[in-house]
Amino acid sequence: MTPLAVSIVGALASFTLVLVVLELVRSRRLRERYALLWLLTGLTLTALSAWRNGLNTIAGWVGVRGYPPAVLFAVGILFILAVLLHYSTVISRLSDQNVVLAQRLALLEEQLVERATSER
Amino acid sequence: MSDTIVDASRAATLPGLAELRRVAIVPALNEEHAVAAVVAELRAFDPGMDIVVVDDGSVDRTSAVATASGARVLRLPFNLGIGGAVQTGFRYAYEHGYDLAVRLDGDGQHDARQLGIVIEPVLRGEADIVVGSRFAATGQGYRSSRTRRIGIRLLAWVVSRIVGQRVTDTTSGFQALNREGIALFARDYPHDYPEVEATVMVFRHRLRLREVPVSMRERAGGRSSITALRSIYYMVKVLLAIFVGLFRRNVVPQEDSS
Numbered sequence: 001m002t003p004l005a006v007s008i009v010g011a012l013a014s015f016t017l018v019l020v021v022l023e024l025v026r027s028r029r030l031r032e033r034y035a036l037l038w039l040l041t042g043l044t045l046t047a048l049s050a051w052r053n054g055l056n057t058i059a060g061w062v063g064v065r066g067y068p069p070a071v072l073f074a075v076g077i078l079f080i081l082a083v084l085l086h087y088s089t090v091i092s093r094l095s096d097q098n099v100v101l102a103q104r105l106a107l108l109e110e111q112l113v114e115r116a117t118s119e120r
Numbered sequence: 121m122s123d124t125i126v127d128a129s130r131a132a133t134l135p136g137l138a139e140l141r142r143v144a145i146v147p148a149l150n151e152e153h154a155v156a157a158v159v160a161e162l163r164a165f166d167p168g169m170d171i172v173v174v175d176d177g178s179v180d181r182t183s184a185v186a187t188a189s190g191a192r193v194l195r196l197p198f199n200l201g202i203g204g205a206v207q208t209g210f211r212y213a214y215e216h217g218y219d220l221a222v223r224l225d226g227d228g229q230h231d232a233r234q235l236g237i238v239i240e241p242v243l244r245g246e247a248d249i250v251v252g253s254r255f256a257a258t259g260q261g262y263r264s265s266r267t268r269r270i271g272i273r274l275l276a277w278v279v280s281r282i283v284g285q286r287v288t289d290t291t292s293g294f295q296a297l298n299r300e301g302i303a304l305f306a307r308d309y310p311h312d313y314p315e316v317e318a319t320v321m322v323f324r325h326r327l328r329l330r331e332v333p334v335s336m337r338e339r340a341g342g343r344s345s346i347t348a349l350r351s352i353y354y355m356v357k358v359l360l361a362i363f364v365g366l367f368r369r370n371v372v373p374q375e376d377s378s
């Protein structure tokens with residue numbers, strides 16, 4: 001069985017995550033687009049922590065005997081991996097765009113200099 | 121109050137329009153087959169209207185075609201998404217001091233001949249932002265996929281409840297704005313799928329929004345961006361944004377800030 005304390009602490013911690021994410025979105029420090037995965041993480045962990053029978057059942061399915069909260073860790077780690085992978089793709093896109101921006105800027109600058117010298 | 125219906129298929133019949141500095145903002149992503157016709161239709165409607173095509177990182181000849189058709193082209197270095205693209209146009213309109221802006225899609229779905237209907241309430245000073253709605257007229261339906269219609273309905277219902285005014289088409293990109301509307305959107309415009317959030321934003325900034333019935337065409341070419349999976353993301357993202365947005369403090373738009 002899952003110890004009651006684990007369920008309570010787990011649910012509180014995950015729900016706090018949900019609230020923090022919502023506040024970050026509200027104060028515009030986090031875009032909705034990047035908040036969604038975090039919210040899914042928080043809500044899933046909250047549900048798994050609070051729904052004790054469910055956690056035990058799922059632990060049974062995946063063959064975790066003895067300590068059902070291990071499932072909680074596993075799910076948490078899975079979500080963290082997903083978020084990290086997502087961010088890696090985001091960073092890749094950002095650095096690609098950064099290259100394009102720098103190139104466009106250099107070309108523009110050259111055009112301006114060219115124009116200034118030809119006017120003289 | 122006279123309620124005469126103006127034949128609005130030509131701008132010349134709209135009183136007061138000629139004195140305004142006016143611009144059309146046309147977002148276009150890979151619309152090489154449609155954008156020239158859109159520009160031509162805008163010309164035919166109002167030769168005195170400047171036309172700005174925002175090329176949102178197209179990989180086809182959209183920019184070249186638009187330039188050749190005589191439009192000014194803002195070529196974004198990469199795809200920003202419809203929100204970022206359209207806002208580029210609003211920034212342009214704001215910084216160049218336009219009094220009136222209209223916005224319509226580069227895929228040819230919005231009929232420039234109906235612009236008069238959309239512009240009129242702005243000209244009369246009755247609204248800051250006017251949206252052409254496919255669903256405002258009763259009995260006349262717009263064909264699109266069923267899931268999409270349900271989605272649009274659901275969002276319209278949510279938005280109507282929040283703003284306390286009947287809004288039927290929250291996803292329409294067929295709009296006219298006065299200087300205040302331009303200023304608001306130049307400063308703050310939602311990303312990804314902007315129209316729904318923008319509607320709520322307009323009300324929260326106490327600008328006056330009005331819907332007028334228009335008809336829209338089916339797609340003339342190219343492919344819709346809205347796939348099944350994206351619609352789900354769309355709904356969740358927009359609902360989250362609206363919900364969280366309700367807890368934001370109200371900001372009043374100021375002309376001088378950017």
Ligand SMILES: Nc1nc2c(ncn2[C@@H]2O[C@H](COP(=O)(O)OP(=O)(O)OP(=O)(O)O)[C@@H](O)[C@H]2O)c(=O)[nH]1
Nearest residue numbers: 147148149151176201202205225226227339344345
């Ligand atoms: N989808 C999409 N459209 C963009 C983007 N940037 C600019 N646009 C233009 O925005 C307009 C609206 O896009 P559409 O995909 O036609 O969206 P829609 O009209 O709501 O959907 P349909 O009814 O299926 O045509 C078009 O003129 C696009 O060319 C972008 O990043 N994504």
Ligand SMILES: [Mg+2]
Nearest residue numbers: 225227229339
């Ligand atoms: Mg379209």
